[in-house]
Structure formats: C-alpha cells, structure tokens
Amino acid sequence: MSNGTTTLAVAFEKAAYPLGGHGKRNADVLKEAFREIEGSLVSDMYGKGSVIEDFQQQMAEQLGMESAVFFPSGTMAQQIALRIWSDEAGIRRVAYHPLCHLEIHEEDGLKELHHIECVLLADANRLITLADIKDMQDEISCLLLELPQREIGGELPSFDELAAISAYCRSNQIKLHLDGARLFEITPYYQKSASEICALFDSVYVSFYKGIGGIAGAILAGSSSFTEKSKVWKRRHGGDLISLYPYIVSSNYYFQKRIRKMTQYYDGAKELAMLFNQCTKAVTKPGMPQSNMFHVHFGVSKAVLEPILIGIYEATGVGLIHALRELGEKSCYCEISIGDRYAEAPLAQVKAAMQMLDQQLSNVDNVE
Template structure:
C-alpha cells in the first residue's frame, strides 16, 4: 500500500493547527475546553431557590463583592461583566477627580490594543504610553511622566510580553512615587492570583500599593466571564453609576458571579502549582533547537514560546507534532520580527497535571529533532 494523494492530503495539510491541537490526546495549556459543562458543573449543587441578584443588589452579588473586597484588602468591590468596562470606568473616575483627561500605561495595555479605543471614543481620555513595547515600565519611566497624568495603570504580569513582572521593590517605589506626586495608581490584575507565588505576597499586600484594582475570573481562575473592580467605597459607588451608563448593570449577573465564586474557590489555591509547572515546562522548551521562552524563567503560570523560524515553516511541524505525539502544546502562531520568527502564548492550568511527564518530554524530543533537521537544511 502506498499513500494516494487523497489520503496523504487528508492526513496533514487539510487540518489547521487549531484543529490538530484540539484532536490531541493530551492538551497542555488551560483548564478545560470552554464549553457548556463549565457552567453546568458550577451550578449543579446550587440551590435552585436561591434568588437572583437584581440590578446589582441582593445576597448573591453583595456577598461575593464583600468576599472579594476582603481578599483584595479594599473597602469595597463591584462585580462587572467585563474588565474592559471595569477599567475604563476606573480610569474615568480617577480622571474626573484629578480634572485631567490623561492616563499612562504600557504600549501593549489591554485598553490600548484590545478595546477598539473605548477609552478614547467613549471617555475622551488620552493615553500616554510608557516604556517600549518589548519591556516593562520602570521607575525611571514613571518619573519622566508628565505631571498632569491622572492615573498610572500597571498590568501585573505584563501579558503581551510573556507575563513579565518588575521586582517587588520597584513596584513599591513606583507606588510610593505616584502617591507622593498625587497620581492615582490602578492595577490591571487580570492575572493577580497567578503572580502571588512569585512575589510571595498576599493579594491584599499587592493591592495595598494601588488605589484601585481589577481582577478577572476567566483567566487563571477559569470561570465563564466576569470581573471585580475594588477600591475606596466612594470610588466603587461612582463606578456603579458608570456601570449602568455602559449598559453593564444587568438585571441578573449571577451566571457569572456564582461560577466565578465556584472556580475561584476551586483554583485560587493551585496557582503555586501552575507556576512551578510553567517553570519546569519552560526549562524543557528552552533546551529545544530554535526555541526560547519569554520570560526565560516564568514568574507566573504563563510564558511566551518564540520560534526562531517563520510561521509558515513552524506551523506544519506543529500540526505534524500534534498528530505524531498526541500532545497539544501550541494552538496558534503569531508572526514576529516581520515574519522571520513566530510566537505563541502558553498558560498552565488544571490540565497540565494530568499529562504524563514522559509524553511531554517525548513530544518535545520529537519537536527538537524536527527543528534540528529544518535548521540544518537552511
């Protein structure tokens, strides 16, 4: 028997990387498929007679807001459908208080690249970009800011550059400087719980450096959607007015609140494990030919994988790897260095511990071998 063109083509080039990844026996990143079961599981044991929240009121929402305010060490907290909404509103409030329409953040801040310029289009707030896009904001950057900035937003970890973190002492110095200068400081803590094992701090200790903080429930926590914005009581009270203006004051947010609570309680204690697993996996990956991770040693449960070859060369290899090894590591690739390199993001969650270590190592050995062949031929 030989492969007809049909069977050959049905075997490999017809599958996208995402499809090949989804069909593997073992998927490395994440918690689980994003499917309806995530909701069904969270609601299976909840008493059906429990009343819905109603336009931001009621036990379901108020209890969780109180719980999160306590965790974050803030006076008050408000549940939002999205971080996009929560953070625009946080910055708007600080701008109004400082009577300035300028905020400062990283060039790859979520507000700058993922929100269709909502901050500018809806709130007419100008963003001042600090640092270069491939490095963290430093104290020196902050000290060079205009003095009419209402608020500095820091994202911890800086997701778009692999989830990097400043030393904690620098964070403290930035916070101290802002407070001395009367500049508000807001934490984009979408992945706050993920960084606590590295800093060896509590959430409240980190949040104490900030005037307001946003956290997300569908990243490391693995909920369905939803966010918390926390800060002083007068700040959160004002945020509720803006939440209604944005159309975020839903009659019922409980599908997100109760699932956030469920997965928070299930996973917040696992962040150290995910972090250590990321460190181990990155170490293995850095031994592969033409691969390096960013950061080289992860500081949370995430890192970026950089392939030192063009996407069109790497993609078929990764598709083949899924099929040959049954291990799915990468589900998409992004062009880097004008197409000379490519990269992807990897986030460790609940799945990783169920993947046999030898299967991961065998898959990486397979990948290393293929990359050796490719680079040798260049």
C-alpha cells in the first residue's frame, strides 16, 4: 500500500511500464519530430507556403476529400465548420450529442461567438440513432457526429447505421459533419479506410495530438468551396498565425510514425479490457473496446482505489491508470487510451498487476 504522500498521476509516471498513451508530453516530442529537419526549412506564413500546403494536400488525399485546411485547434475548426453550414442553409441551428465536445468543453463558444442554437439528440448515456434524427422536430442545418463518442467510453454505431444516417441527411438537405478527433483510431473496428468513413460526411475534422501524438493541430476537410470559406473564418478567429510549421512538422512526423499502428493499439485495448473485466468490482464500457480507448468503472470510491493502485504500481512496476474520476459515494471510473507504451510492457507483469488488483478489490468490503 502507498504511504499516502504519492499521487496517482506521479506513481503512474514513475512506474517502469505505464500502460496508457505514447509517453510524456515534454520537449522531447518536438525534438524528435525535428531531428531530421534541415535548418533550411522555410516557414509557412499566414497559411501560405509549401510546408503547410503540401501537408494539407496530403491530408485531403488521406481523407478522400477535395481540400483540407490546417488549424491550430479542433475547437476553432469545428465551430467554423458549423458556422459555414448554418450560413449556407440560412438556419442557425445544429444538432449533436448531449456530451459533444462543443457542448461540455468549449464554454458555449458556438452559441456565444456564432449565435447558433444547439439541439441535443439522444440520451446522454447512448449513441445518436437514425430514429432520433427522424423524430427530431427542429429544422437544422447540420448534424455533428462524434466517432467514437468519447464521453461514453468510445462507443461507435455500426457502419450500416452510419451509412443510413448519412443517406437520410443527404435526402433531407442536412449537412453531416464528422468530429473525427480520433478518426484513425476507429479504422480497425470498422475495417474501413479513413476515406471510406469520410465519404459519408460533408466535412470532417481530425486531431493530430490524440492517437497521433503530435504537439497540437487539426485538419478541417471538405469541398474546395467549403475550405475556402473556412480560411476566411480562420483569419477572423485569429487562427492564421504568422507560422504554424512547428505543429505541422510534428503532426506530419507522428502521423507517418503511427498511422500503421492503429490496429496494434486497438488489439492492445481489447486485451487490456479483457483483463480489467476479470477483476472484481471492475467493468469496462463498452464491454469490448471499439477503438484504442475505453472506460473502466469501479464499484469502489476513488479515495479507496487510489492507494490500492499506487501500491500495485510500486510492487509490480506496472502503471494501470493515470487518473480516476468520482462517480458516486462508492464508485469511480477512468479513461484509458492505448498507444506506444502498452507494447513495451511485459504481458506477464501486466497480468500480475491485474491479479493483485483483483485480490485487493475482493477484500475492499472486508476493510471498509
């Protein structure tokens, strides 16, 4: 057991084998990306120059879209996408999930900056379905779908359901936008390429600091007319920095390094989830991960579980969880995203840590 002076996050990073993510987000991430970059590399300037234009073209091709624009943040890119579709339709109303990033993490930016009304579809604990969209009473310009739906454990609709939603939106003049922050991470589950998934959407945003592991940055892609409008809004939002090349170089470097590892990450997530589901008082959501990320819910409080985990990290050298969030008096949960680090951990040690967790959780009722 821990002596009570070490926090869970510190113990996780001190462990020989922390299981989640790619590693610490420190200066080495940028140094590695620039290691083989010539000093003669010419910076982009206000969205112009080969370093940004070549990357935008590369990503447009990867996503199967006509054009793409690099943004410093996904928050900016997505608000702009919904503004463009709202202006085109003449309808200042969009729809998305109650736990959409724009609804819970952006201080109402879409509503305050763009005066766009938001319709919340479906129950917060489940995915949006075609039935939800058909039952909607409000006229909307655009429907935003997040794939995977992060706040409920990374759940995904079936591809057939997704295709049916796309067909319905197109037949009813509703633009369909993809919050694809973790788009590349879902390709193994669907057994589809990124471009095959994006073909169902009118516009798409992808992130370069989540599963890809870059410094920061995002791509917004769609038709050429759409992206030209997005460039105007990017300038209005202050997103046309004099140069974005540190973000672009790191995005391109880590994209090339990790794009072929998405199946590895997905398989690691499934393996680890199976081990968690064998532990007393632990259950993953979803039961089997549908991307490289999932949630684990525990039937004990955060205050009880944290010292147990710290003790396991110190005894086995395996860091299972970085942080816990309270759910109730006797429940908590965590989010786990699998990246490069999981493959570095010996499976025998991971299993030993899980067995210790199972034993400790089995004794919780006797201790409380």
